[in-house]
Amino acid sequence: MTVAVERRTRNVTAALLASPSLRLVGKRLLMAIPITLGVSILTFWVLNLVPGSAAQQLLGVEATEEQVRALEREMGLDKPAWVRYLDWLGGAVTGDLGKSFVSDQQVTTLLGERLVVTFELVILAMVGSLALAIPVALLAAYRPNRLFDRLSMVVSVSGLSVANYVLALILVLIFAVQLGWFPAIGYVPFTEDPVENLRTMALPAAAIAFPLFCFYTRFLRGDLVDQLLGQDYIVTAQAKGVGPWRVLIRHAFRNSSFGLITVVGLNLSTLIGATVIIEQIFAIPGLGQLMVQAINTRDMMVVQACVIVFAVVTVVANLVTDLLYAVLDPRIRYGSS
Amino acid sequence: MAAVDAPVATVAEVDAPRPRRAWARRLSLWVPAGLTAFVFLACFLGPVVLPIPAPVGGNVLESSLPSFSPGHLLGTDPNGNDILSRILHGGRASLFVAVTVNLIGLAVGGLLGALSAYIGGKVDTVIMRVLDVLIAFPSLVLTLAVAQSLGPSLTNTIFALAFFSIPAVARVARAATLSLRELPFMTAAELAGTPWWRMLLRHIVPNIAPQLITFSMLGMGTVIVIEGALSFLGLGIPAPNPSWGNMISEGQASLSATPDLVIWPSLALFVTVLAFNLLGEALRTHWSGR
Numbered sequence: 001m002t003v004a005v006e007r008r009t010r011n012v013t014a015a016l017l018a019s020p021s022l023r024l025v026g027k028r029l030l031m032a033i034p035i036t037l038g039v040s041i042l043t044f045w046v047l048n049l050v051p052g053s054a055a056q057q058l059l060g061v062e063a064t065e066e067q068v069r070a071l072e073r074e075m076g077l078d079k080p081a082w083v084r085y086l087d088w089l090g091g092a093v094t095g096d097l098g099k100s101f102v103s104d105q106q107v108t109t110l111l112g113e114r115l116v117v118t119f120e121l122v123i124l125a126m127v128g129s130l131a132l133a134i135p136v137a138l139l140a141a142y143r144p145n146r147l148f149d150r151l152s153m154v155v156s157v158s159g160l161s162v163a164n165y166v167l168a169l170i171l172v173l174i175f176a177v178q179l180g181w182f183p184a185i186g187y188v189p190f191t192e193d194p195v196e197n198l199r200t201m202a203l204p205a206a207a208i209a210f211p212l213f214c215f216y217t218r219f220l221r222g223d224l225v226d227q228l229l230g231q232d233y234i235v236t237a238q239a240k241g242v243g244p245w246r247v248l249i250r251h252a253f254r255n256s257s258f259g260l261i262t263v264v265g266l267n268l269s270t271l272i273g274a275t276v277i278i279e280q281i282f283a284i285p286g287l288g289q290l291m292v293q294a295i296n297t298r299d300m301m302v303v304q305a306c307v308i309v310f311a312v313v314t315v316v317a318n319l320v321t322d323l324l325y326a327v328l329d330p331r332i333r334y335g336s337s
Numbered sequence: 338m339a340a341v342d343a344p345v346a347t348v349a350e351v352d353a354p355r356p357r358r359a360w361a362r363r364l365s366l367w368v369p370a371g372l373t374a375f376v377f378l379a380c381f382l383g384p385v386v387l388p389i390p391a392p393v394g395g396n397v398l399e400s401s402l403p404s405f406s407p408g409h410l411l412g413t414d415p416n417g418n419d420i421l422s423r424i425l426h427g428g429r430a431s432l433f434v435a436v437t438v439n440l441i442g443l444a445v446g447g448l449l450g451a452l453s454a455y456i457g458g459k460v461d462t463v464i465m466r467v468l469d470v471l472i473a474f475p476s477l478v479l480t481l482a483v484a485q486s487l488g489p490s491l492t493n494t495i496f497a498l499a500f501f502s503i504p505a506v507a508r509v510a511r512a513a514t515l516s517l518r519e520l521p522f523m524t525a526a527e528l529a530g531t532p533w534w535r536m537l538l539r540h541i542v543p544n545i546a547p548q549l550i551t552f553s554m555l556g557m558g559t560v561i562v563i564e565g566a567l568s569f570l571g572l573g574i575p576a577p578n579p580s581w582g583n584m585i586s587e588g589q590a591s592l593s594a595t596p597d598l599v600i601w602p603s604l605a606l607f608v609t610v611l612a613f614n615l616l617g618e619a620l621r622t623h624w625s626g627r
Contacts, residue, residue, distance in 0.1 A: 046483055161614050166585065173593075269472075314474070315473045
C-alpha cells in the first residue's frame with residue numbers, strides 16, 4: 001500500500017519535473033533574478049550620475065563645506081558608489097530600503113501605504129479596458145468593414161494618439177467641471193467609503209484605461225478577422241454549420257486570447273508608468289505621486305525605492321504573463337511546440 | 338515555419354474583400370504624409386514666415402486674451418505670451434527631440450539588434466539580457482530618474498528618452514534579422530566570403546530598414562507624448578521656454594476658467610501624434626504589400 005503511494009508520488013514528481021510548463025516556469029523564474037539585479041544596478045547608477053550632490057541639494061546653496069561633509073558622512077554618501085550599492089542591496093534583501101532623507105521615515109513604511117492605492121488603480125484600469133475591448137472587438141469582427149467595425153477602428157486609432165495626461169484633463173473638464181458627476185481631484189480610501197472610493201478612482205482609471213482599450217480592441221479585432229479570413233479550423237467549423245457567433249467566440253476568440261494575454265503583459269509597463277503622471281493630476285496618494293514628490297524634494301532614497309518597485313513589479317507582471325501562457329496554452333503544456 | 342504559413346496566406350488572399358481602389362490606397366499614404374509635413378513646416382517655417390510675436394517676453398497688459406483676438410489668433414497666456422507662437426516654438430522642441438531620439442534609437446538599437454541576431458550565440462544572449470533590464474523599466478519612470486539625476490534640459494531629455502528607445506528598436510531589428518538569416522541570398526552571400534560588416538550594411542540593413550522605419554514612426558508619437566509628460570511634470574524643457582507639455586501643465590491650474598490654455602496645445606499634440614501613427618500604419622500596409 002505505502003509502496004504504491006510512494007511510487008505514485010514519485011511518478012507525479014517525475015511527471016512534474018518533465019512537464020514543459022514547469023520547466024518553463026523554472027527557467028523564467030531564474031531569468032527574473034538577474035534582471036531584477038540589473039534593474040537595481042542601473043537605477044543606482046542613473047541616480048548617481050551626478051555624484052555627491054544630494055547633501056548639497058538638501059542643505060541648499062548657503063550651507064558651508066563642513067556642513068555638507070558632515071551630512072554626507074551621516075547619510076553614508078562619502079563612501080564609494082559600489083560600497084553604497086552593496087550596503088543598500090544587503091538591506092533591500094532583508095526588507096530594509098533605508099530611510100527617507102527628508103521625512104526620516106522608513107522607506108518601506110512610505111511605500112506600503114502607497115502601493116495599495118496604485119495597485120487598485122492599475123487593476124481598475126486593466127479590468128475596465130479589457131471588459132470593454134473584448135465585446136467591442138467581437139462586435140467589430142462579427143461584420144468586418146461594416147459601420148460598427150469602421151467606427152471602432154476610427155475611435156481606437158485616434159484614441160491611441162491621445163496622451164493620457166491630455167485625456168485626463170479633458171475628462172476632468174467634461175465630467176467634473178461641466179457635469180459634476182465625479183470629483184476632479186482627491187482620494188478616499190476603500191475601507192472608509194467604497195462608493196466614494198470608486199467615484200474618486202473613476203476618472204483616473206478611465207484616463208489610463210482608454211488608450212489601452214483602443215490598443216486591445218485594435219489588436220483583438222485584427223487577430224479575429226485574420227483568423228476568420230482563412231484558417232482551416234474556422235472553415236471546418238463553418239462547414240459543420242456552427243453559427244457565426246459560436247465560431248467567433250469558441251473558435252476564433254479562444255485562439256486569440258493567448259495573443260491578447262501577451263499583449264496585455266507587454267503593455268503592463270506602459271500601464272504602470274501611466275500611473276505616475278495620472279496620480280499627479282488627480283492628487284491620488286499612490287506610488288507615482290510619492291516618486292514625483294521625492295524627485296522634487298531630492299529625496300534620493302525614496303526615488304530609488306520607487307523606481308525599483310516599479311521595475312520589479314513590471315518584471316513580476318511579465319513573469320506572471322509567461323506563466324499564465326504556459327498554463328493556458330496546450331501547445332506549451334504538452335511541449336509540442 | 339514560413340513554408341507552412343504560405344498556403345494559408347494564399348487562401349486569405351482569395352477570400353479577402355476586394356482590394357481597395359488604387360487612389361484610396363495612395364490617399365491613405367499621402368494624407369498622413371502630408372499631415373506630418375504640414376506639422377514640420379508649421380513649426381519650423383511658420384514662426385519665420387508668419388507675422389507672429391515671440392514665444393516669451395510678452396506684454397503683461399495683453400495677458401489672458403481669449404482665442405481669436407486681433408493679433409493673437411489663439412489668444413495669450415497669463416504672462417501675455419502669444420499661444421500660437423508658443424505652440425509652434427514648443428513644437429520645434431518636441432519634433433527636434435523626437436527626431437533625434439529616434440535617429441539615435443535607429444542607429445544604435447538597429448545595429449545592436451542586427452549584430453546580436455547575426456552573430457548569435459553568447460553575444461546575442463548577453464546583449465538581449467542587458468536590453469531586458471532596460472525594457473523592465475516603465476519608460477516614463479526611467480526617463481524621470483535620468484531627468485532627476487541630470488536636471489531638466491533639452492540634451493538630458495534626449496539622453497533620457499534614447500535610453501528606452503534603443504532596446505525597443507533593437508528587439509525589432511533582432512527579430513527581423515533572425516527571419517532574414519535563413520533566406521537563400523544570405524547563405525549565398527556568406528558562401529561568397531562576404532565580410533561581416535558588408536553582410537550587415539549591404540544585406541541586412543536594407544532589408545530590415547522598412548520594418549525599422551515603420552516602427553520608428555510609431556516611436557515618434559511615443560517620444561513626443563513622453564517628452565510632453567516630462568515637461569508636464571517640470572522635468573523636461575525648462576520654463577519659460579515653451580513646450581506642449583509645460584503649456585498643458587500651466588493651463589491645468591486654471592482649467593475651469595480658461596480651458597483654451599489646455600485645449601490648443603493638447604490639440605497640437607494630438608494632431609502630431611496622430612499624423613505619425615497614421616503614417617507608420619500606412620507605411621506598414623504599403624511595405625507589406627497588402
